[in-house]
Amino acid sequence: MKEGEITPGIATKEYISRRKRLLELLPENSLAIIAAAPVKMMTDVVPYTFRQDADYLYLTGCQQPGGVAVLGHECGLCMFMPEPKPHDVVWQGLIAGVDAALEMFKAEEAYPVSKLDKILPNMIKRSSKLFHNKLRATPTYTDLETFQNAAHVGKVSDLSIFTHELRWVKSPSELKLMKESAAIACQALLQTMLHSKTYPHEGMLSSKVEYECRMRGAQRMAFNPVVGGGPNASVIHYSRNDQKIKDGDLVLMDVGCELHGYCSDLTRTWSPCGTFSSIQEELYDLILQTNKECIRLCRPGASIRQIHNYSVELLCKGLKEIGILKRDAFRLYHQLNPTSIGHYLGMDVHDCSMISYDRPLKPGVVITIEPGIYVPSSFDGPERYQGTGIRIEDEVLITETGCEVLTGSMPKEIKHIESLLNNYSYTKGMEATTV
Numbered sequence: 001m002k003e004g005e006i007t008p009g010i011a012t013k014e015y016i017s018r019r020k021r022l023l024e025l026l027p028e029n030s031l032a033i034i035a036a037a038p039v040k041m042m043t044d045v046v047p048y049t050f051r052q053d054a055d056y057l058y059l060t061g062c063q064q065p066g067g068v069a070v071l072g073h074e075c076g077l078c079m080f081m082p083e084p085k086p087h088d089v090v091w092q093g094l095i096a097g098v099d100a101a102l103e104m105f106k107a108e109e110a111y112p113v114s115k116l117d118k119i120l121p122n123m124i125k126r127s128s129k130l131f132h133n134k135l136r137a138t139p140t141y142t143d144l145e146t147f148q149n150a151a152h153v154g155k156v157s158d159l160s161i162f163t164h165e166l167r168w169v170k171s172p173s174e175l176k177l178m179k180e181s182a183a184i185a186c187q188a189l190l191q192t193m194l195h196s197k198t199y200p201h202e203g204m205l206s207s208k209v210e211y212e213c214r215m216r217g218a219q220r221m222a223f224n225p226v227v228g229g230g231p232n233a234s235v236i237h238y239s240r241n242d243q244k245i246k247d248g249d250l251v252l253m254d255v256g257c258e259l260h261g262y263c264s265d266l267t268r269t270w271s272p273c274g275t276f277s278s279i280q281e282e283l284y285d286l287i288l289q290t291n292k293e294c295i296r297l298c299r300p301g302a303s304i305r306q307i308h309n310y311s312v313e314l315l316c317k318g319l320k321e322i323g324i325l326k327r328d329a330f331r332l333y334h335q336l337n338p339t340s341i342g343h344y345l346g347m348d349v350h351d352c353s354m355i356s357y358d359r360p361l362k363p364g365v366v367i368t369i370e371p372g373i374y375v376p377s378s379f380d381g382p383e384r385y386q387g388t389g390i391r392i393e394d395e396v397l398i399t400e401t402g403c404e405v406l407t408g409s410m411p412k413e414i415k416h417i418e419s420l421l422n423n424y425s426y427t428k429g430m431e432a433t434t435v
Contacts, residue, residue: 006061008260009177012106015061018166019077022059025162030129032071032159033120035136039065049220054347055133055163057261060105064095068116068140069107070123076108078123080116113140121146131159164352168344169364174262175397178346178366181218181259182395182406185266188212189255189410193417196272197425200245202227205253213257222256222263222349233269233389234374236339247273250280252389256349263349265368266407267393274421276414279384283373286318288412290371291392294341298396298403304357304367308341311371319373324381336375342368345395365398366406 004011026032037053052063059077060069066082079101084094101110111119124130124146132141141147150156170178192209199205206225213221228238229245233252245251251272256265269284271277276284290311297307316333319325325332344351345366361367372391379386395406411417 006104007057007063010061010173010260012061014171014173015059016106019059019071021166022071022162023073025165026071026073026131027129029073029127030131031123031127032162033130033132033141034059034069034071034159035133035138035140036062036065036067036069037136038138051220052261053133053136054167054261054351055159056136058163058167058347060107062096062101062105066095066113068113068120068138070120072123072127074126075123077106078109078111078119079105079107080111080113080120083112083114116140117144120144124150128155130156131162132156133160133163134158135160158354160354164354167346168352168355169362170346170366171364174346175364175366177260177262178264178395178397179406181257181262181264182266183409184213184216184218184259185255185257185264186407186410187216188257189253189266189268190420192253192255193268193270194420194425196245196251196270197274197421198427200229200247200251200272202229202232202241202243202245202251205251206241209253209255213255218257218259220258222258222265226252226254226267228252228389231377231387231389233391234376234387235389236372236374245272248277250276250388250390252391254391254393261347263345263347263351264395264407265345265349265393266395266410267370267372267391268410268412268417269390269392270417270421272421274418274425276418280388280390281414282322283385283388284390284414286315286322287371287373287390287392288414290314290318291369291394291412294369294371295394295396295403295405298361298367298369298398300363300398300400301360303360304340304342304344307369308357311341315371315373322385324375324385336373336379337371339370339372342370342396361398363398363400367396367398369394369396 001008034056036056040048042048068080070078081097081101098110101107130150188209191212195208206227224239227241229251230249232238252269254267294307294311316329370393374389375385377387397404
């Protein structure tokens, strides 16, 4: 980290500014309670990899579990920090405590979490309204009588209505991290694509893309990669990733990584053998043209809903021309694509869920554009299209004058994909030619 940063790329002053902006949104004499994410266990002694709650990280910069932050007009930031036992230090190492809360995270007040039940009730009593990150609510404070009394009389609401508003438009520092995250994901997926001709197996491609992301600095994948070969690609969030990809089949890979708290998300579909069939090309071209047309609509003032509705029109028209849809086109279309054209992206993959898709987009907002078609093997339509799934997903940053495609370096034209696979693929025992 650089001097003055709490987390890589985000300075102390930005965290302080975020809290100030939240206080400006909170009603007078209200209190925000934000819990850190808990440790989730895979077995009785083995934890899952910890991931911090996005709101807690956004406001404090603290990346460890066990804490509760309180923000109010009177107290400023008050952090209740976990207290390590000697046994915990031996097994898990040192953790940030009260001193770190004051010195590193710049809290106005800090106490051991064991004192929360003595201090927080008085803060709640003096407040006319409470807000908390509802999805991370912990008995540490929800079991307090004063909190339960406040909830009983309707004084408790979800803090997300405010934090998602703040997180929706990204700062220059956040956008720099998001661009880096997107670049890592693009480079990793490109290397995986070049790997696919020699190693056409879902599990190997899933492992390859994670390896490439981590080797480039990502802390984790943003979600379990979707690697669907053949008919598996028609399952929108397919996650088994355990089948061999048959020669001539397409593979759909939906991947993203997380870099210092910021996610990327992109999808490409290709034929590992190096050549698209005429039927595959026909469907792929429809999805590609829809992707391009929808990206052209991405500008300030447009909304995801408007772009989605336009994508449905384009795809319905194209699918009718191809012969997949005939009667009741709009009703049957939703069997082939029940998803939205995109979503907000940021600290979470589906970011800022409290912000409506009808909201006019602003500069600094990042969305995905991801048209797709998912024809199950059981679909009552032309047999040649059954068991086909194609999606092309890009990250798009809304700018003052239009948009910037953050994943634009990842090829999506058929001629470019085929050229890469046939001229630059890995061969067993060798590295891929640099591209």
